[in-house]
Amino acid sequence: MNEKLNRRKLIVIGSGPAGLTAAIYAARAELKPLLFAGTTWGGQLMLTTEVGNFPGFPEDVMGPELMQRMLDQAKRFGAEVMLEDVTKVDFSKSLKKIFRGEEAYEAEAVIIATGAATRWLGLPSEKRLLGKGVSSCATCDGFFFKDKKVVVVGGGDSALEEATFLTKFASSVTVIHRRDELRASKIMQTRARENNKIDFVWDSEVFEVLGGEKVEGVKIKNLKTGGGKEVQTDGMFVAIGHIPNTDFLKESGVRLDEKGYALVDEKTQSHIEGVFISGDVHDHVYRQAITAAGMGCMAAIDAEKWLSGQEQAGEK
Secondary structure (H helix, E strand, O other): OOHHHHEEEEEEEOOOHHHHHHHHHHHHOOOOOEEEOOOOOOHHHHHOOEEOOOOOOOOOEEHHHHHHHHHHHHHHOOOEEEOOOOOEEEOOOOOEEEEEOOEEEEEEEEEEOOOEEEOOOOOHHHHHOEOOOEEOOHHHHHHHHOOOEEEEEOOOHHHHHHHHHHOOOOOEEEEEOOOOOOOOOHHHHHHHHHOOOEEEEOOEEEEEEEOOOOOOEEEEEEOOOOOEEEEEOOEEEEOOOEEEOOHHHOOOOOOEOOOOOEOOOEOOEOOOOOEEEOHHHOOOOOOOHHHHHHHHHHHHHHHHHHHHHHHHHHHO
């Protein structure tokens, strides 16, 4: 491919709600963005069944359908989409370089929207029942467990936040933790312990999720005694953390926090001029499709304003 054809005004990396919304806004602003969607595009919503809390859908919409609609919308406004993974970047010069394998692309501005992946238990049965009672988002899926029993795996703030939220719907919530004490903050521990719908199973880990078409229970093993038992449940929420998709940024100069999340200096601007951050690759608090989409919109607007400022400066 001719090197000139590999140069763009704006490149968006990532194709969850943040990346696709950024591409939609950038395309409407006539920036003709190139979107690196990845070989497994669409983000975590591709693993979600019914989505009932995204505005504009009074009836539940399937996660993959919602993402396909966003992708189609981005294409309709003129975004160029490549189902390829970015392997590395070079932000050391004013023209940023983005690589897919050995092939390099250049851009005046870049939006990073690569999201974060749930840290799963790694069980075949967990993967098989994903979206059929196995979830990693109480805010997204808690509504479907009204008057049902659920378990939450984990012992940090996220696990107890999930457990406490789930008590609004579930008849009982069992927190399964591999240690004999929680890692969560004291205030979260107090709230959970004082909630009469929450109980705890200590020193234990889940080694199998039971059920055919849906979750019916979990098998757990006590790590101290070696003993095992089954716990009947209608749902399992995994809350052992997320992994931000920032490996390709490790040598880019983009600042990351201790957990690997990308940091911003102001609004969505990273400390590198012309590099913008949006969605769950930065946000480890809300982690919702709507907040990611909102950040994608912000990043596109910020990038457009920055590019306009660069053009004006060049004309002087």
